[in-house]
Amino acid sequence: xxxxxxxxxxxxxxGQAIAEACVEGLHPHVVVSADRWHEVAVFLRDDEHMKFDxxxxxxxxxxxxxxxxxxxxxxxxxxxxxxxGGLWGERHGFAVTVKVPRDNxxxxxxxxxxxxxxxxxxxxxxxxxxVFDGNxxxxxxxxxxxxxxILCPDDWVGHPLRKDYQFPEExxxxxxxxxxxxxxxxxx
Amino acid sequence: MTSDVLALxxxxxxxxxxxxxxxxxxxxGGMVLAILILGWLFRPKVYNPDKGAIYECGEEAIGPGxxxxxxxxxxxxxxxxxxxxxxxxxxxxxxxxxxxxxxQATVExxxxxxxxxxxxxxxxxGVVVVGFLYLWKYGYLDWVRALGGGGLSAADRAVxxxxxxxxxxxxxx
Amino acid sequence: xxxxxxxxxxxxxxxxxxxxxxWARQCSLWPVTFGLACCAIEMMATGADRWDIDRFxxxxxxxxxxxxxxxxxxxxxxxxxxxxxxxxxxxxxxPKWVIAMGACTVGGGPYYKYGYHVVKGIDLIxxxxxYVPGCPPRPESLLEGLLRLRDKIAHNTIAKASPSQSESAx
Numbered sequence: 001x002x003x004x005x006x007x008x009x010x011x012x013x014x015g016q017a018i019a020e021a022c023v024e025g026l027h028p029h030v031v032v033s034a035d036r037w038h039e040v041a042v043f044l045r046d047d048e049h050m051k052f053d054x055x056x057x058x059x060x061x062x063x064x065x066x067x068x069x070x071x072x073x074x075x076x077x078x079x080x081x082x083x084x085g086g087l088w089g090e091r092h093g094f095a096v097t098v099k100v101p102r103d104n105x106x107x108x109x110x111x112x113x114x115x116x117x118x119x120x121x122x123x124x125x126x127x128x129x130x131v132f133d134g135n136x137x138x139x140x141x142x143x144x145x146x147x148x149x150i151l152c153p154d155d156w157v158g159h160p161l162r163k164d165y166q167f168p169e170e171x172x173x174x175x176x177x178x179x180x181x182x183x184x185x186x187x188x
Numbered sequence: 189m190t191s192d193v194l195a196l197x198x199x200x201x202x203x204x205x206x207x208x209x210x211x212x213x214x215x216x217g218g219m220v221l222a223i224l225i226l227g228w229l230f231r232p233k234v235y236n237p238d239k240g241a242i243y244e245c246g247e248e249a250i251g252p253g254x255x256x257x258x259x260x261x262x263x264x265x266x267x268x269x270x271x272x273x274x275x276x277x278x279x280x281x282x283x284x285x286x287x288x289x290x291x292q293a294t295v296e297x298x299x300x301x302x303x304x305x306x307x308x309x310x311x312x313x314g315v316v317v318v319g320f321l322y323l324w325k326y327g328y329l330d331w332v333r334a335l336g337g338g339g340l341s342a343a344d345r346a347v348x349x350x351x352x353x354x355x356x357x358x359x360x361x
Numbered sequence: 362x363x364x365x366x367x368x369x370x371x372x373x374x375x376x377x378x379x380x381x382x383x384w385a386r387q388c389s390l391w392p393v394t395f396g397l398a399c400c401a402i403e404m405m406a407t408g409a410d411r412w413d414i415d416r417f418x419x420x421x422x423x424x425x426x427x428x429x430x431x432x433x434x435x436x437x438x439x440x441x442x443x444x445x446x447x448x449x450x451x452x453x454x455x456p457k458w459v460i461a462m463g464a465c466t467v468g469g470g471p472y473y474k475y476g477y478h479v480v481k482g483i484d485l486i487x488x489x490x491x492y493v494p495g496c497p498p499r500p501e502s503l504l505e506g507l508l509r510l511r512d513k514i515a516h517n518t519i520a521k522a523s524p525s526q527s528e529s530a531x
Contacts, residue, residue, distance in 0.1 A: 151478075152441070152478065153440060153441040156440075160477050160478070165477070167477050168477065171440045172440070172443070172444065174440065174443055174480055174485055174486055175481075175485055176481070177481055228363070228364070229363060229364045229365045230363060230364075230365050230366065230378070230382060230519065231363050231455075232363060232366065232455040232456055233363050233455075234455045236451045236452075237451075238448055238451035238452050239427075239451065239452055239454065241448075241452070243425060243426070243427065243452060245445070245449075246444075246445025246446065246448050246449045247445060247448075248448075
């Protein structure tokens with residue numbers, strides 16, 4: 001199916017949940033609202049015309065100008081779908097974007113739909129702060145209930161890839177800088 | 189059968205030999221002791237609580253270091269000990285049975301030895317074989333226990349399997 | 362400290378003992394394998410046949426810190442790794458030395474400006490004896506660092522420090 005057909009099928013089925021469809025360009029995607037994202041995910045995986053069985057990556061984006069955090073899901077179908085687009089059938093790829101507000105960044109976890117999502121969601125939480133509710137590897141600590149961090153140490157403070165991240169002054173007694181001069185000015 | 193127990197070279201007597209062996213052992217032990225004492229005199233002694241901690245590649249050790257070994261290894265070792273000693277006891281019998289160790293092995297002497305010795309050894313071997321058959325029949329020689337009789341459940345095995353359940357159904361298959 | 366160290370003033374016997382001890386210690390520096398990143402590859406090359414660190418006696422890499430007396434920290438040290446590094450250093454028995462290999466261990470290296478996760482030089486957490494700069498340093502540089510360390514060990518002494526001396530006993 002072409003990206004336009006995929007976007008149209010989604011819009012016909014889910015209506016208001018599909019906020020917008022951007023099918024032009026190199027990265028055709030639709031924007032899905034966070035509250036119905038899990039339904040859309042199951043449909044994308046199970047529908048016989050879609051059959052997106054491979055979640056390639058979850059990428060987090062910090063849209064500071066809109067005050068939003070964005071999770072981009074890159075999907076791919078490894079088997080040809082029921083509607084072949086030629087002699088060998090077409091294996092299509094598509095992307096879905098979910099935008100959440102910065103002060104309440106909660107998205108439903110799709111780790112039960114695509115198992116690889118577990119680690120990708122942990123990384124998106126660790127580096128950007130998007131909280132995925134329902135991730136199998138969830139812990140509760142001073143930051144609330146969130147997926148366990150995967151790259152930074154468990155007691156790290158902050159989410160490093162946010163655009164307003166302040167570098168730590170020290171961690172567990174080790175100074176953050178070798179000398180007195182900070183080579184990096186504080187970001188606004 | 190009148191040969192000496194130990195024939196030494198001319199000029200050497202037993203006292204010399206014993207003294208030589210003892211001197212050798214003392215010299216060896218003395219060298220080791222000297223090196224240890226020199227080390228004790230010159231090495232630095234700095235105490236650090238981490239030095240007494242269990243080594244776990246830099247992490248803090250979780251849990252004790254001892255696991256219970258699989259009991260099948262114990263059974264294997266025990267069976268080995270018993271049958272190894274049996275084989276060790278075969279050797280002198282076999283030497284005598286073959287005629288070795290006698291200066292003059294006459295034919296009629298050997299015939300007398302052989303009949304008696306054969307029945308003796310068959311009796312000994314028979315007793316040990318009965319034990320072996322018992323082990324075999326009751327399954328103590330099987331490494332993998334047959335299902336439905338005395339096997340360990342997955343929860344009790346010494347090697348833990350993957351405890352986490354697979355997440356969700358297969359996607360797309 | 363031990364019985365003989367720091368007990369006698371300098372003299373012929375002490376300097377001979379010093380010479381023997383230092384010779385033994387510098388010619389058998391056994392490193393603990395602590396290759397963390399790219400510098401580890403250069404350290405492995407140094408241990409291989411062309412640059413052969415074993416001809417200096419330092420080719421017996423020990424898997425356990427308890428059997429080694431040299432820690433060549435080869436690679437970037439992150440904050441997550443720092444606590445393990447310090448614990449392993451504490452588990453090494455004296456006398457022990459540290460070579461900081463590579464720009465990341467010397468002062469943060471290429472991660473100095475934007476690396477939020479990198480310790481800016483391991484001398485913030487460990488006492489370093491020799492710094493070997495480079496990104497990564499060639500095997501010849503690491504061998505030069507090892508030879509400098511041997512020279513440093515050659516100056517150790519177990520004699521009692523007299524008040525006029527500024528050097529203290531090893």
